Amino acid sequence: MGTRELERETTSFDPKTWVDLKPVSAPVEDAPAEAVKSTRPKPILFAAPAALVLAAGGAYFLWPSGEAEPTPVPAATPLADAPTQASPSPSTSVRIVQVRGVDDLGFSLEAMGVATGDAFTMAEEAIAALGTQEQMRVAVELEDGGGGRTVRTISAELPNGTTVKLTRQSDGTFKRENVLDAATTQVRSVTGTINQNTFYASAVEAGLPDSLTTPFAKAFSFDFDFQREVAIGDTFSATWEETVTESGRNTVPPKLLYVRLNTAKGSKTYYAFTPPDETVQRWFDESGQGNERGLMRTPVDGARITSKYGYRTHPISRVQRKHNGVDFAAPTGTPIYASGDATVAFAAPRGAAGNFIRLDHGEGMQTWYMHLNAFAEGLVVGKPVTQGEIIGYVGTTGGSTGPHLHYEIRINGEPLDPLTFETSEVEALAGEALTMFTTQRDSTKAAIDQGN
Ligand SMILES: [Zn+2]
Structure with a gap:
């Protein structure tokens, strides 16, 4: 030509x-x-x-x-x-x-x-x-x-x-x-190993639709610190439902039904379920215990966290003072979540912290987020935010040597170790809700078995 x-x-x-x-x-x-x-x-x-x-x-x-x-x-x-x-x-x-x-x-x-x-x-x-x-x-x-x-x-x-x-x-x-575009719903499963730098890359390589990598990581954001507790060699499984039309176009986004993550720290399995009287799907383990906790262990899209040992982003502060939080290395622009329900207490640039968010969770508890590239639209002091809501995006502003989130949990101003800090579990399913969950869990299991 x-x-x-x-x-x-x-x-x-x-x-x-x-x-x-x-x-x-x-x-x-x-x-x-x-x-x-x-x-x-x-x-x-x-x-x-x-x-x-x-x-x-x-x-x-x-x-x-x-x-x-x-x-x-x-x-x-x-x-x-x-x-x-x-x-x-x-x-x-x-x-x-x-x-x-x-x-x-x-x-x-x-x-x-x-x-x-x-x-x-x-x-x-x-x-x-x-x-x-x-x-x-x-x-x-x-x-x-x-x-x-x-x-x-x-x-x-x-x-x-x-x-x-x-x-x-x-x-x-x-x-x-x-064109009568008949839609069929199918259940698909994938199992893979984290063999690349991020869960995202490994999961997509294994065949998980890329739109599901973030929901997958989010399901485990209460259990695992994706920076330190998820590493190359860990394995994962996912099952999802997708509706496909004759033209091949997905009419509705694929939806996760089952997720499993096996790490050196332990394994976790969750089934998707929408409890009666609720409208949003949540995650429950085999016994009907929800995945949610008071605060997330990974308040950032874990799918994109660099899964690599020895990452250091704060050589300067390490020398000067105690490191009061944990660092999550992720590409600039990776979404950061409100780790728990809160009110925005501070959202502005502040010196070495760069673009800085403080969330007030009540009872003297705060979570701090530093070095953001940007704040979520409309995030202002006094605004209530819900757990898992995007509050900003990873960056490298302030005293930072590479894109990462610096995350702290503070009670009455005193920093706690987010890695060992245990927060309360939400109530487990019971009664009719548990019966409904068990039925759905078993049908998900059957669909997984059928696909294998
Ligand atoms: Zn840090």
Whole structure:
């Protein structure tokens, strides 16, 4: 493909639409779209990453159910001319783009190789048939025939969530039909070993959807200090439910049912359950005891904590004074949680502490969070926060040599060791709630066994 054609194709799409083309579950730090945004000095350079983003997004949209990590479909990139493996016949191929309105679709079709005049006529007919000028994701099935490249079908996911398919008629108009996107729910399990620097990397490698890594780590945030008590060689298991539609798109985010973590310190197993009269799913062990405690041992997204021995972030303060808390090394931007229900007592930059939050938990108890990159939006002194709520993001402000959270627990101003500090457990399930839990736990177990 020549440079001119490459330029034409790359400029025929609205780059904004590509930036949006990523799996909804992609973590912010790793989102290729962010890389595209920040590294697009020239259209030529933009082309390669954009193609990757488009391929990944397209595959996510079209790929059949059953794979947590869909393989990008080569022909979904605007730069590939070869027919896709998934195409119905050798002379057809499928391209996926985000478009808004007639012009957008017309330019897109043109870029796909449809003759200019035809491209815009078809775009006009198609948008009329779809009945919306809003941005949407469309899969265009192209056909190469004697008269050149033309459109066979256009499948679109409308802003209201329905998927429709337009089939081109001999008179040039499109016949519209709603695609019955039957959803099936499946239970999937994964077991893995922490063999990389973070739980996140290990879990994703093992096949856990990346949107589930944070909820997984959070389930154990009361039991384990992810910096010191979770290490390379530890093993984990997870079972989750996912709803997959015929188009391959997850209609609802996957949901964890079961989590297990085995470390040198011990093993913990939890089952998800929503107690009667509650609306939010919580974690309970085999016997119906909840995972929650008064304070979290890991008040930061544990999935991203660097699991590495000997990490030191405070060489200066170690020399100068006693280290009053624990340090959690995690990438800048990693969410920090309120370790317990509290009121914000302080949230501002303060000298060596950098961006600093103090939470007041009542009865003289406070938790301190230092070196933040940023505070959560709307976090002001006096605001009540609930346990597990995001209050800020890891950074390296103040007297810090690398991104980490410095965390302290204080009672009447005196620092305690967060590693040994034991806080109260919440009440265990009992009565009818326990009976319901036991039934659900057993059905989760049966689903896990069935998958093995
Ligand atoms: Zn520290």
